[in-house]
Amino acid sequence: MLTSCVKWAPLAALLAFAGGAEAQSAATATGPQVSIDLPKPWPLRHLVATGTLTIATTGKSAGVTFVDESGKLAGARIDLWTKLADDLGIKPDFVVIDWPGVLPGLAANRFDIACEGASWTKARLASPDFYMTRPLEVAINVGVALKSSGIATWSDAAGKRLGGVKGEQELKDLLAKAGAKTASLELPGVPEARLALLNGQYDVYGTGMQVAQTLLKGEDGDKFMILGEPTAVDASGFCVNKNEGDLAQAVNVLLAKYSVDGTMASINKKWDMPDTTANLAKLGY
Amino acid sequence: MHLNFSVWLTRWPYLLQGAAISLEIVVIVLLLSTPLAMIAALGLGATNRAILYPMMAISWILRGIPPLVILFVAYFVVPQFGISLTPLVAAIAGFTAYNTLVVAELIVAGFRSVDPGQHAAIAALGLPPFRAYRRVLLPQALPSIIPPYISYSTDMVKGTALAGSIGVLELVTRANQVILATNRPFEILLGIAALYGIVDAGLMGLQAAAERLWAPHARR
Numbered sequence A: 001m002l003t004s005c006v007k008w009a010p011l012a013a014l015l016a017f018a019g020g021a022e023a024q025s026a027a028t029a030t031g032p033q034v035s036i037d038l039p040k041p042w043p044l045r046h047l048v049a050t051g052t053l054t055i056a057t058t059g060k061s062a063g064v065t066f067v068d069e070s071g072k073l074a075g076a077r078i079d080l081w082t083k084l085a086d087d088l089g090i091k092p093d094f095v096v097i098d099w100p101g102v103l104p105g106l107a108a109n110r111f112d113i114a115c116e117g118a119s120w121t122k123a124r125l126a127s128p129d130f131y132m133t134r135p136l137e138v139a140i141n142v143g144v145a146l147k148s149s150g151i152a153t154w155s156d157a158a159g160k161r162l163g164g165v166k167g168e169q170e171l172k173d174l175l176a177k178a179g180a181k182t183a184s185l186e187l188p189g190v191p192e193a194r195l196a197l198l199n200g201q202y203d204v205y206g207t208g209m210q211v212a213q214t215l216l217k218g219e220d221g222d223k224f225m226i227l228g229e230p231t232a233v234d235a236s237g238f239c240v241n242k243n244e245g246d247l248a249q250a251v252n253v254l255l256a257k258y259s260v261d262g263t264m265a266s267i268n269k270k271w272d273m274p275d276t277t278a279n280l281a282k283l284g285y
Numbered sequence B: 001m002h003l004n005f006s007v008w009l010t011r012w013p014y015l016l017q018g019a020a021i022s023l024e025i026v027v028i029v030l031l032l033s034t035p036l037a038m039i040a041a042l043g044l045g046a047t048n049r050a051i052l053y054p055m056m057a058i059s060w061i062l063r064g065i066p067p068l069v070i071l072f073v074a075y076f077v078v079p080q081f082g083i084s085l086t087p088l089v090a091a092i093a094g095f096t097a098y099n100t101l102v103v104a105e106l107i108v109a110g111f112r113s114v115d116p117g118q119h120a121a122i123a124a125l126g127l128p129p130f131r132a133y134r135r136v137l138l139p140q141a142l143p144s145i146i147p148p149y150i151s152y153s154t155d156m157v158k159g160t161a162l163a164g165s166i167g168v169l170e171l172v173t174r175a176n177q178v179i180l181a182t183n184r185p186f187e188i189l190l191g192i193a194a195l196y197g198i199v200d201a202g203l204m205g206l207q208a209a210a211e212r213l214w215a216p217h218a219r220r
Helices: A011-018 A021-030 A076-088 A098-107 A167-179 A190-198 A211-215 A245-261 A263-271 A277-282 B007-044 B049-064 B067-081 B088-111 B118-126 B130-164 B171-182 B183-213
Strands: A006-007 A035-036 A052-057 A091-096 A114-120 A130-132 A137-146 A160-167 A185-187 A204-208 A225-227 A233-239
Touching: A052 A076, A052 A098, A052 A225, A076 A091, A076 A245, A076 A263, A098 A114, A098 A130, A098 A233, A098 B067, A114 A137, A114 A167, A114 B007, A137 A167, A137 A190, A137 A211, A137 A277, A160 A167, A160 A190, A160 B183, A167 A204, A167 A233, A185 A190, A190 A204, A190 B171, A204 A211, A211 A225, A233 A245, A233 B171, B007 B049, B007 B088, B007 B171, B007 B183, B067 B088, B067 B130, B088 B130, B118 B130, B118 B171, B130 B171, B130 B183, B171 B183
Parallel strands: A052 A091, A052 A114, A160 A185, A160 A204
Antiparallel strands: A114 A233, A130 A233, A137 A204, A137 A225, A137 A233
């Protein structure tokens, strides 16, 4: 059972709430210090493997989840998941799998948690196959084109070939923005999508701002450009196994804590990721 | 296009580990599926319809389904029945199921290629079935079985790339990860093509040696 309580740490603050004038003044100056007692380890009863947080990740998103020179998984989400597992009192176990296998694997009870940052959509929030956690970030989805293509605005993109990673919300947002029904090319991951765009096998790539910025900074980055107006701005979070409501609750509590205590900002800064905390507040998070 | 293969200087251990996993899958699958295929071949060559028809149905189903779907079933569907396999074990199980029936058909075809007169001779001599298979039929069937068997094994080496779809960090999956991290797709792809080429060259050499060994003139 999750046990939590709020401790009003300084005695002065306690007295202030009891009505002491001097103490009230002191409390107003510093504000009450609030802390929460969290269980450790959390009593998670439905993990796929006892004592282990089984995490599905694509390992194919630069800065977010990728393989470093030593052959180990690294990135902002890897750090965040590792921190989550540590605070839950269990060990992280990463399963690297392409995006098309992530949600089926979650539904098939192969993973406890997944999605580097899945967009909040009506279908996903209402899905019987998994829970979506509170948002981690405000996700800005964009279209990327080759500078040489002559496509600079969305009106230029009308009738052009659209593509991206199959199953990603970013691709669906691109199609919606361009008023197209189907994509010309759907690929398994970011590297393939980048290469196809570079080869001119389609004209506009629908992806997230983070990936787009990484493309621009990387090899041949000077050949790409981001179309001015985003395809969508939404919130994104993790996906949690449908059998593990207790895990979803624990993750939500910890994510809220991380956004307040600076953990999230610190991880984002380490990996040069944009901090969207202020924008998340607009959504009530 | 400017190629810079220096990316391999730092990434080769990670990629070679992937090649080792791919080879591990091939070796284990062949070790498991070959004896199973021999048993399945007996069923597929049976004259008893109660054995033959179910075996034909199993063969039709497993050979008709794409290996990728079999892998998905092994990794995503089988756990619904309480059996949870790791990605590597699920891949080995899936490939073994598929491979067993494919190789069984090769074996059956090999035995069918033996002159029917040999069966009559065996009957006339009153040879026991096991001895007849080992001393008469198998030596004549092997030249028809071995080349396609090794050729199919060559295909299997390349087919291991499918295991990446269920989370096995084999060679192609690792190559994709390195491509993402380095943005050097051509250097990595050419490198892993060379690795596959080396492994397949070994198998093709084996096939050539086997063909020489079992060639009709060599058996005289």
